Amino acid sequence: QKEVEQDPGPLSVPEGAIVSLNCTYSNSAFQYFMWYRQYSRKGPELLMYTYSSGNKEDGRFTAQVDKSSKYISLFIRDSQPSDSATYLCAMSGGSSASKIIFGSGTRLSIRP
């Protein structure tokens, strides 16, 4: 079993919809949680960075961490075609505290 599981998609939604992207993990020691956005042929770009449980909001993006369920989410409100990309979750804080483990990414497409 992988330490971090992420549905690869693809996920296709109409413009303006609320998007929910999710990851589950198995290592209860993870404490730092990140979401990256990756456009085709580009490097991952940090979107959200959270510590421990709770919510964090930044513009149209909300990151949510539920450590009791080992489940994290990224919500995108009022989705735009420019949000079409692959979204990677990442986390760290386990026994190799500075090692960051990535999910495999979810491909998202926003239809105009």
Place this chain on the structure above:
Amino acid sequence: EAEVAQSPRYKITEKSQAVAFWCDPISGHATLYWYRQILGQGPELLVQFQDESVVDDSQLPKDRFSAERLKGVDSTLKIQPAELGDSAMYLCASSRRDRNSPLHFGNGTRLTVT
């Protein structure tokens, strides 16, 4: 906003040839990472430097891959000899010294081995 610089952007090489990638991290970032990303997968760590020292190279295929960061600033990743299975995106990232500081990635080098 400061960026991680990588070159070349694209590289095509024949198997058994040598290939090298270069990375210049964000100024002041002590930690530098090389990741490999196969299409449709997440990045996987190859090697991590703290300043000029290797912190983690447990996933680096040392029979053919080498990495250095001689002055603790820019870094080079080399593959010799390249194999068909090495075709992937090679990403460099950097972060501040404090543990669990988020990574900032460059745009990568896409390697194709023929």
